Amino acid sequence: MSTVSKKRVAILISGRGSNMGALLDAAVDPAYPIEIAGVISDTPGAAGLGIAAARGVPVQVIARADHASKDAHDGAIDAAIAELNAEIVALAGYMRLLTTPFVEKWQGRMINIHPALLPSFKGLDTHRRALEAGTRLHGCTVHFVTPQMDDGPIIAQAAVPVMIGDDADTLAARVLKAEHGLYPMALKLVAEGKARMQGGRTVFSGLAEDTANGDASLSAPGPLREEIDLEQLARITP
Structure with missing residues (x-):
């Protein structure tokens, strides 16, 4: 039996994680070419974090208030994505504009x-x-x-x-x-x-x-x- 090659995906959310849930549901199928590596939120207490954690997906909060600048915030998110060994970033109700250096680094590998x-x-x-x-x-x-x-x-x-x-x-x-x-x-x-x-x-x-x-x-x-x-x-x- 052939094995489907799966890309590791990091999902960024800010709230309820409705579309995140749809991606998690799709990833249950062994034939779906995606593995959800983790979910990152800029909002402490975002409802989607609980949904992802309940399904065994690693979650992390990286709050803007904990960082001195937008660049520092996006740098922390980028570092977390690297730790997840993610190859693709999927924004699923992520409500914060990302800095140009972050976007350019992930351009072609980040979707919304x-x-x-x-x-x-x-x-x-x-x-x-x-x-x-x-x-x-x-x-x-x-x-x-x-x-x-x-x-x-x-x-x-x-x-x-x-x-x-x-x-x-x-x-x-x-x-x-x-x-x-x-x-x-x-x-x-x-x-x-x-x-x-x-x-x-x-x-x-x-x-x-x-x-x-x-x-x-x-x-x-x-x-x-x-x-x-x-x-x-x-x-x-x-």
Whole structure:
């Protein structure tokens, strides 16, 4: 029996660790090419730390308040990642901007998930802003991290409809469900070298076999697509 080569991944969180949980769930599969090396939070008491620890994943708090500068803080995080022997960094609700030297060191090996269809709605409060803009489609994006906020090359996206009567909470719940499917798929592509950052763009390779299995739709992974009421979808545009 062949053994799957697994990349060691460090996950950075600031809060509940919802997407972290999705990655932990995916990593349970022996065929998934990822080993979660550890979880690091900048927030003491972040709910995600308890979830990860309960599943036997090493956790560590590196608080900004314990360091004299942003550079020192990011240096401590980098040292912790090195101790974990991590090869990839996955930001999963990490709410602090990282310094340029840290980002440049990990460029091409650090990814993030953002709750909007980039390049639209960078930053915070994406669901409220999408509703205020009157968009009929919203969603989430996994991208490589660059020094500019929410501006790195896109790896994969999943779109969801904006329903009549949605508020920020109902729309956020729909997007979050899509995030939990999209992030493990995108991380898998990066770990397998099928999605890589090159020349400021995402370059894809080796997807033909996966396409035959319905797993390579980079806009909404086939087996993970959210079921949408077509009659309701037909009514989203007045």
